[in-house]
Amino acid sequence: MITPETKIRMGMVGGGPDAFIGQVHRCVAAMDGQIELVCGAFCSDPARSESFGHSLGLEPERCYPDFQTMIAREAALPPERRMLFVAIVTPNHMHFAIAECALKAGFHVLSEKPATVSLEQACALRDRVRASGLKYCLTHNYTGYPMVRQARDLVASGELGAIRKIVVEYPQGWLASMVEQTGQKQAGWRTDPTRAGSSNCMGDIGTHAENLAEHISGLRLKELAADLSRFGEGRTLDDDGNVLLRFEGGAKGVLHASQISTGEENDLNIRLYGEKGGLQWKQQEPNTLIVHRLGQPSQIYRSGQDYLSPAASSMCRLPAGHTEGYLGAFANIYRSFAADLRRVLSGDAGSESSADYPGIEDGVRGLAFIEACVKSSQSNAAWTPLQG
Numbered sequence: 001m002i003t004p005e006t007k008i009r010m011g012m013v014g015g016g017p018d019a020f021i022g023q024v025h026r027c028v029a030a031m032d033g034q035i036e037l038v039c040g041a042f043c044s045d046p047a048r049s050e051s052f053g054h055s056l057g058l059e060p061e062r063c064y065p066d067f068q069t070m071i072a073r074e075a076a077l078p079p080e081r082r083m084l085f086v087a088i089v090t091p092n093h094m095h096f097a098i099a100e101c102a103l104k105a106g107f108h109v110l111s112e113k114p115a116t117v118s119l120e121q122a123c124a125l126r127d128r129v130r131a132s133g134l135k136y137c138l139t140h141n142y143t144g145y146p147m148v149r150q151a152r153d154l155v156a157s158g159e160l161g162a163i164r165k166i167v168v169e170y171p172q173g174w175l176a177s178m179v180e181q182t183g184q185k186q187a188g189w190r191t192d193p194t195r196a197g198s199s200n201c202m203g204d205i206g207t208h209a210e211n212l213a214e215h216i217s218g219l220r221l222k223e224l225a226a227d228l229s230r231f232g233e234g235r236t237l238d239d240d241g242n243v244l245l246r247f248e249g250g251a252k253g254v255l256h257a258s259q260i261s262t263g264e265e266n267d268l269n270i271r272l273y274g275e276k277g278g279l280q281w282k283q284q285e286p287n288t289l290i291v292h293r294l295g296q297p298s299q300i301y302r303s304g305q306d307y308l309s310p311a312a313s314s315m316c317r318l319p320a321g322h323t324e325g326y327l328g329a330f331a332n333i334y335r336s337f338a339a340d341l342r343r344v345l346s347g348d349a350g351s352e353s354s355a356d357y358p359g360i361e362d363g364v365r366g367l368a369f370i371e372a373c374v375k376s377s378q379s380n381a382a383w384t385p386l387q388g
Ligand code: NAD
Pocket: 013, 014, 015, 016, 017, 018, 019, 020, 021, 022, 041, 042, 043, 044, 066, 067, 089, 090, 091, 092, 094, 112, 113, 114, 139, 140, 141, 185, 186, 189, 204
């Protein structure tokens, strides 16, 4: 049992000294004062892992050489001291083994996407999560933006009518040259099938686009036709892809994700068109949601304003005019997860639906999407159903 004053204790796997997303997780986990990092296994090298833990000011005996030791030793600590959940921020190929080990030992899990490196693993992980009764959060962080929630609420209200078309894009340009050959760590593992999985671009950012489309529309992607490319000479995995989408219920769409779109940064953007209206949101201008209604001038919704839905308002952290950015949106996912854990740990079992954050089902959808893209592209963009 925990009291309202107790912090939710987090252990971390991955996120060592030169990692990208681990530092983001530590920062956003701390943002609402609900979560405390108490231990970690931060790198594959045991000595570096322990010394990095020391540099973060952790108790020396809780700076672990590897995740197996961390999970075993934490499980042996008295309940009021041991970590309560594991945050997984390693490259993709490690996610499944760490999540499985944590669940087996009775720890809740928060994991980076993609949930695993194969659909088979993702389905197996879903079974383990369900059987364990433990909580699992997948950090599809873009769902944490207030204006994304406003968009979802507008669609769910029926104001835009049945959705007919979705256009979602995630262009980046950082792999326009062979960055992986310069020793750049993040490019190194993303372009390596043994660590990234069967796709680079679609796994890394295509899944964010797919998740955003399903999250806002409330529709499930049914089948797709994908044309993936490897523009970087000698690359074995895709660095660009164009995908046609068919959703259950008849909506259609287009998804394009790219790492070779020279000059692009992180231009995730989405447009949805329904029978009575449409909307548009861009990650690089996150405070603005443009809404169209048939026969009326378009409207601009802005974060921080009183007219937003209660859920979108609750996700705004700043007065209007200050940017609700990447970190705040990411922190909203952590805050929802911490609230759900607090409910469970304080004896209120809560229902599945009390989980207001992406979960293992989103993970399965992501892997179904990746594998359908790869399979379709190998068959000259044949229409391919999503499995799982
Ligand atoms: P990274 O290479 O920068 O960091 C990975 C870290 O994991 C490194 O510190 C590495 O030493 C450590 N590591 C590797 N093997 C380990 C092991 N066996 N035990 C402990 N630590 C180990 O990678 P990154 O860019 O931070 O990506 C990590 C994960 O986060 C990936 O799954 C990626 O898809 C995801 N990611 C998500 C977002 C997002 O927006 N949600 C953004 C970036 C990355």
